[in-house]
Amino acid sequence: MDAYSNTELQRLHELKAVPLLVHFSHKSQLTKKKKKSGTLAIKAADQFRISKYDHTPEDLLEWMNQKTGREVRVFKTPHERLSSALKMLFGAVLLVIVGIFGIYSARTWPITCAIVALSIEFVSMSGIFFNILQGMMMQGKDAEGNPEWIMQGMRGQYLGEGLAASFLMITSGVCMLTAVRLPSVKYFQGSKKASSIQLVSVAVSVLCMWAVFEMYAVKTG
Numbered sequence: 500m501d502a503y504s505n506t507e508l509q510r511l512h513e514l515k516a517v518p519l520l521v522h523f524s525h526k527s528q529l530t531k532k533k534k535k536s537g538t539l540a541i542k543a544a545d546q547f548r549i550s551k552y553d554h555t556p557e558d559l560l561e562w563m564n565q566k567t568g569r570e571v572r573v574f575k576t577p578h579e580r581l582s583s584a585l586k587m588l589f590g591a592v593l594l595v596i597v598g599i600f601g602i603y604s605a606r607t608w609p610i611t612c613a614i615v616a617l618s619i620e621f622v623s624m625s626g627i628f629f630n631i632l633q634g635m636m637m638q639g640k641d642a643e644g645n646p647e648w649i650m651q652g653m654r655g656q657y658l659g660e661g662l663a664a665s666f667l668m669i670t671s672g673v674c675m676l677t678a679v680r681l682p683s684v685k686y687f688q689g690s691k692k693a694s695s696i697q698l699v700s701v702a703v704s705v706l707c708m709w710a711v712f713e714m715y716a717v718k719t720g
Contacts, residue, residue, distance in 0.1 A: 520547040520559075522566045617669060624665035660718075664711055671707035674700040 522545045547562045556573050564571055575583075604611040678700040687693035 521545055621665050621669050624668050664714055667707040667711050671704045674704035674707070678704070
């Protein structure tokens with residue numbers, strides 16, 4: 500179902516996302532019509548949202564078996580089972596190697612801890628902004644009036660916005676920290692360069708924060 504050409508159908512049944520599977524039977528009934536909104540909502544238990552990343556074939560069959568009373572299972576060949584086991588083993592070995600290398604790096608080069616911490620914060624912040632900024636998207640329109648994304652597809656658009664906002668937040672914090680801690684560095688003590696760098700760092704920090712605020716203003720209307 501095309502979300503743009505079937506918006507009225509989505510509104511009528513209060514469908515939050517498409518595509519999805521809906522189960523109808525004599526036991527499965529629509530909820531009562533809401534007087535204020537005039538919608539005829541479908542029960543959440545009778546819906547199964549289809550997504551490439553959020554579910555597995557087992558999840559789909561479990562939902563279908565509950566609705567139909569059947570006992571259908573996913574058939575896996577020996578090759579698929581072996582491949583799955585090898586992937587899990589490779590992941591476990593890789594995790595151990597990364598852990599050992601991480602401990603060695605932290606003890607040998609303490610700066611590694613700061614780099615890893617910033618990387619984790621960058622990824623975490625991008626996830627937060629990814630969820631917050633899913634209201635409206637920064638988009639244009641082509642010659643025919645259809646939405647035109649900066650990146651191909653909505654998923655890429657959300658990801659790009661989240662990473663951009665995360666980068667601005669991280670840059671703002673690092674610049675402010677640099678401005679505060681710079682005078683304590685021996686190389687810059689008593690140097691006129693320290694004041695100039697501090698001013699530039701504060702300016703960049705404020706500019707990044709202003710950019711994030713403007714992004715919120717655009718996204719929230």
